[in-house]
Amino acid sequence: MQQDESDQVIIVGAGPVGLTLANLLGLHGVQTLVLEKDPLTPDAPRAVSLDDESLRIWQQCGLLSEMRPFIAEGDEGDVVFTYRTRSGKPLFSMTQHGRPYGYARGNVFLFHRILDVLRTGLERFPHVELRSGWAVQGCVPKQESVCLIAVDDRGRRHQLETPYLAGCDGGRSTIRNQLDITLQGSVYSESWLIVDTFDPGLVEQPLMEGVEVWCDKRCPTASIPLPGGYQRWEFLLRKGSPLQDNSSDEQILRLIEQRKAPGGARVIRRLVHTYKASVAERYRQGRVFLAGDAAHLSPPFAGQGMATGLRDAANLAWKLAHVLHGEAASELLDSYELERRPHQVRMLRLARRMGLMMMPSMQIHERLVELLFGFAGRFSWLRHAMEIRGVNITPVYPSERSSDHKSKAGHLLIQPKIGKDQLLDDLLGLNYSVITFDRAASELTSNPEVDVWRRQGTSFVNLRPDGVTGEAFQAFQEWLGDCRQHLLIVRPDRFVLEDRSLNRFSPPDNA
Numbered sequence: 001m002q003q004d005e006s007d008q009v010i011i012v013g014a015g016p017v018g019l020t021l022a023n024l025l026g027l028h029g030v031q032t033l034v035l036e037k038d039p040l041t042p043d044a045p046r047a048v049s050l051d052d053e054s055l056r057i058w059q060q061c062g063l064l065s066e067m068r069p070f071i072a073e074g075d076e077g078d079v080v081f082t083y084r085t086r087s088g089k090p091l092f093s094m095t096q097h098g099r100p101y102g103y104a105r106g107n108v109f110l111f112h113r114i115l116d117v118l119r120t121g122l123e124r125f126p127h128v129e130l131r132s133g134w135a136v137q138g139c140v141p142k143q144e145s146v147c148l149i150a151v152d153d154r155g156r157r158h159q160l161e162t163p164y165l166a167g168c169d170g171g172r173s174t175i176r177n178q179l180d181i182t183l184q185g186s187v188y189s190e191s192w193l194i195v196d197t198f199d200p201g202l203v204e205q206p207l208m209e210g211v212e213v214w215c216d217k218r219c220p221t222a223s224i225p226l227p228g229g230y231q232r233w234e235f236l237l238r239k240g241s242p243l244q245d246n247s248s249d250e251q252i253l254r255l256i257e258q259r260k261a262p263g264g265a266r267v268i269r270r271l272v273h274t275y276k277a278s279v280a281e282r283y284r285q286g287r288v289f290l291a292g293d294a295a296h297l298s299p300p301f302a303g304q305g306m307a308t309g310l311r312d313a314a315n316l317a318w319k320l321a322h323v324l325h326g327e328a329a330s331e332l333l334d335s336y337e338l339e340r341r342p343h344q345v346r347m348l349r350l351a352r353r354m355g356l357m358m359m360p361s362m363q364i365h366e367r368l369v370e371l372l373f374g375f376a377g378r379f380s381w382l383r384h385a386m387e388i389r390g391v392n393i394t395p396v397y398p399s400e401r402s403s404d405h406k407s408k409a410g411h412l413l414i415q416p417k418i419g420k421d422q423l424l425d426d427l428l429g430l431n432y433s434v435i436t437f438d439r440a441a442s443e444l445t446s447n448p449e450v451d452v453w454r455r456q457g458t459s460f461v462n463l464r465p466d467g468v469t470g471e472a473f474q475a476f477q478e479w480l481g482d483c484r485q486h487l488l489i490v491r492p493d494r495f496v497l498e499d500r501s502l503n504r505f506s507p508p509d510n511a
């Protein structure tokens with residue numbers, strides 16, 4: 001057995017969550033090793049939908065421009081989701097509205113190409129290494145470190161030791177199983193046939209439709225057009241359904257043609273998959289953390305499986321970095337599970353509810369879904385409530401520094417545009433930020449406090465009501481009320497740590 005030198009963080013699993021965490025740790029200068037059991041990027045069908053928060057996290061990774069060709073972002077007013085009857089009659093549509101966090105709320109992407117960009121992104125950092133073909137077999141948490149055993153692509157066993165380990169090794173997580181952490185929740189009784197098609201005639205065409213769902217009790221179906229001529233199809237396999245797990249590609253394409261106009265598509269990958277709705281009883285044991293599917297498994301009905309995993313990565317990365325760099329006490333890491341687990345439980349509830357709409361099981365259920373959508377379409381307030389679902393999925397992390405119920409402490413910072421080509425986060429660094437409105441931070445608080453912030457590498461942003469920051473100032477005016485009365489301290493993951501309402505603060509003592 002070979003004894004390898006120690007890294008500050010070892011990540012098990014190079015899926016989207018492990019790679020995002022590795023890129024963020026790389027930016028923070030943390031010595032990181034990623035171990036991935038598969039020698040190549042896996043080819044199974046995985047996530048296709050992507051929310052605005054995920055895009056913002058990849059913006060922070062500094063990789064969005066490389067990712068753009070593989071992402072189709074919705075435009076204002078685009079139809080992003082349509083529920084249909086079994087015969088295809090539209091029941092209810094949701095449209096794209098607003099970009100509070102800088103991006104459209106509903107987007108689609110090519111999973112495997114994005115994984116490649118995330119992998120290549122690691123090459124920017126001499127202190128981050130990805131070892132493919134390395135399967136982790138077990139880990140033993142100790143008082144001051146974690147020991148793990150891995151087998152490399154030549155079958156050699158290695159023992160590694162690290163101060164912190166992140167188990168991002170997916171739904172069948174070896175790390176979770178090793179630590180005897182159970183998943184709490186349920187497994188759906190029915191399976192889906194997931195099919196990706198490619199139609200060369202659609203390569204150059206812009207995406208005209210969003211997600212479409214046929215609420216058909218015989219064979220609930222979802223179709224998601226993807227960039228570059230690709231398309232995802234998901235068919236629920238039921239007794240009496242026109243498709244079964246062993247259906248031929250020709251049978252699948254025939255059903256696709258019945259749902260939509262005939263095209264020149266061919267099947268490029270397929271999978272029979274049974275979804276789970278479960279969450280690990282805990283996300284942490286000592287120096288080992290679980291993130292992504294290792295910590296929670298979600299059905300895709302709310303499009304939040306990967307998105308919640310990326311939030312885990314964004315939440316954990318800066319905390320690990322700050323503790324390892326000696327900038328924060330290790331207690332900061334306790335907040336990871338406290339913040340992330342309750343949100344995941346909420347997302348699972350949402351996904352289950354949306355699944356009920358998509359998967360009517362009896363005639364009466366199918367009829368009820370039709371009535372509900374018919375009803376929602378007639379009342380603008382209900383329609384609006386369903387369309388702004390994007391706002392409701394954003395987590396709010398309870399904050400001790402929240403001064404009152406109107407405070408934005410614990411909320412994700414909005415991300416308005418700065419001038420024509422920039423977004424607010426482009427002005428914020430990797431560390432904490434202090435945002436003020438029409439006044440410099442030094443005018444609003446004491447010199448010693450500003451000095452401390454400076455030493456900690458805080459970014460200072462003063463948004464003025466005119467010039468390039470005018471639009472952003474206006475957005476904060478709407479978000480905060482009279483924004484001139486606020487000073488925001490923002491965490492590295494862009495959640496507001498403190499919302500100081502200045503009219504309730506004593507004037508700065510700069511004497």
Ligand SMILES: Cc1cc2nc3c(=O)[nH]c(=O)nc-3n(C[C@H](O)[C@H](O)[C@H](O)COP(=O)(O)OP(=O)(O)OC[C@H]3O[C@@H](n4cnc5c(N)ncnc54)[C@H](O)[C@@H]3O)c2cc1C
Nearest residue numbers: 013015016017037047048049136169170292293305306307
């Ligand atoms: C059919 C399908 C459709 C989906 N659609 C959506 C969607 O539209 N939107 C959405 O947000 N989510 C969706 N999801 C969920 C989404 O794909 C997952 O949540 C996401 O891939 C999880 O990322 P991850 O990095 O946590 O885990 P994974 O993607 O599972 O990656 C884990 C990695 O760990 C590696 N690994 C495992 N064990 C070991 C070991 N012992 N040693 C070393 N490496 C190991 C694996 O090889 C893998 O590369 C879908 C999932 C499926 C299956």
